[in-house]
Amino acid sequence: MFAKAKIASVFPAVLVFFILAVAPALAADYDLGFSATDIYFSKTTLIAGDQVRIYAKVHNVGGLDITGYVSFFSGINLIGTSQAVSVLPGSSDDVFVDFTVPQSSFNVLAKIQGTQPEDQNASNNETQSALITPEHDTDGDGTVDSQDLDDDNDGLPDNQENENTCPYLLKADSDNDGVDDSHDAFACNLAETLDTDGDGTGNNADIDDDNDGWSDVQEQSHGTDPLRADTDGDGVNDAQDVYPLDATKSREERNIFQPPPVENNTPVTEPAVNPQTEQPSADVQALTEELKNIIESPIALEPEAEVESEQAVVSASAGSAPAFFRLHNWLLWLIVGIILVCLSIVIILFKDKIFASATAPVSKLPLRLAEKSKPQLVSQPQNFSSQTILETKPVRPSSHVIDLKKMKKQ
Structure with missing residues (x-):
């Protein structure tokens, strides 16, 4: 207890000494x-x-x-x-x-x-200092505008002064054009009320009201709506739509060999076509040359892969049946020729067999019978009488002899 009291009595003296002696020593001399x-x-x-x-x-x-x-x-x-x-x-x-x-x-x-x-x-x-925004006193009466009810001190309060600037707050149709300001895109312009494309130019002065790329005059010539960028509502603006009045299509549908349509409306005179001098298109000419080279190439056995590849190219290019059945295919004609030769041989052999079986017995039988039935003459003395008798030896029919009567009956 005594120690604490002693410390408490000494502390104020130390603090005073620090303030009077140490603090001035830490401060700068010139500051x-x-x-x-x-x-x-x-x-x-x-x-x-x-x-x-x-x-x-x-x-x-x-x-x-x-x-x-x-x-x-x-x-x-x-x-x-x-x-x-x-x-x-x-x-x-x-x-x-x-x-x-x-x-x-x-x-x-x-x-x-x-x-x-x-x-x-x-x-x-x-x-x-902080950023300062000054006040203004337009009429110089000592009252700043933010607190002055009549900034220009002309006797007309500021809330009525605003009525001198169009559009007027207390008037429904500021420019008296018959269209209320709430529906008038140009409330202070008597000559304009609409701005369809929102480009800041009124429809009366704008040559392209819907800003679709066609002027109002072009819209009328095509029969489209000059106030609608997409007349048929198919998602393609009229200027880019080949069929601006048909919602089912918008792209051009034509043959690839058909010449493109003329963009402008000026008549185009097509030159006279000379069949002798007319040149085919590059695609047709290239296809013709390729087919010609294939036809005129020497007949040789090629690898199966190359033959199939060329046939696929020709078939895809011509847009027809496989090349094997084309008239210029030599292999097809070779097979047809072999088949015809085989058929000819079969027909000839078949006809010869029938003819032989029908004619052989008739032609050979008389000869055989004649040989078998030939009379044998008996030698007689030279002084034979007129009553010489020819003796014939009985002939036995051969087992190989064919009976014609039986054949005819059959």
């Missing part, structure tokens, strides 16, 4: 400076165009006397001239310059410079 709120004006309300005075409070926070200058800036522009300042240690002094309040927002910067001796702490040598 002029500002605080954050050391800039102020001679008037509370700043009105554009008024002359006011700008003040800055300078403090000597060092331990010795020091002199210097204070400069005021608005942006990068110097206000007035630099003001000399001399301040005793531990005290302050005010410096000022005159200033004309600008029409727009501004702020003021105060800066200490040129001190003698040299300032040992430059961190507090500048301070800047």
Whole structure:
């Protein structure tokens, strides 16, 4: 308890010693400076165009006397001239310059410079005011416009002054064109009421009201609506739609060999076509040359893959049946020829067999019978009488002899 009381009695003495001895030793000897709120004006309300005075409070926070200058800036522009300042240690002094309040927002910067001796702490040598927006007093009556009911002091309150500017708040049709302002795209233009494409030009002056790429005159010539960019509603603007009045199609449908349509409406005279001099298109000519080379190429056995590839190319190019059944295919004709030869041989053999079976017995039988039935003459003495008798030996029919009667009956 006694120790605590002793410490409590000693602590105030130590604190006083620190303030009187140690703190001054830590402070700079030469130090002029500002605080954050050391800039102020001679008037509370700043009105554009008024002359006011700008003040800055300078403090000597060092331990010795020091002199210097204070400069005021608005942006990068110097206000007035630099003001000399001399301040005793531990005290302050005010410096000022005159200033004309600008029409727009501004702020003021105060800066200490040129001190003698040299300032040992430059961190507090500048301070800047907040951004200031000046008031205006149009009629100069001392009441700013934000609080004045009659800014120009002409006797007519501001809420009625606005009625002199079109569009008029208390009038339904400001330009008297018969269209209320709420539906009039040009409430103050008697000549215009509509702006279909919203380009800022009224329909009466706009040559393309719907801004679809066709002028109003072209729209009329094509029968389309000049106030609708897509007359048929198919999602393609009229100028890009080949069929602007047909919602089912919008792209051109034609043969690839058909010449493209003429864009303008001027008549086009086609030159006379000479069949002898007319040249086929590049695609047709290339296809013809390819087919010609295939037909005129020497007959040779090619790899199966190459033959199939060429047949596929010819078939795809011609758009017809497979090339094997084309008239110029030599393999097809070779197979047909072999088949015809085989058929001819079969027919000839078949006919010869029938003919042989029908004619052979008739032609050979008499000869055989004649040989078998030939009479054998008996030798007689030379002095034979007239009653010579020819003796015939009975002939036995051969087993190979064919009976014609039986064959005919059969």
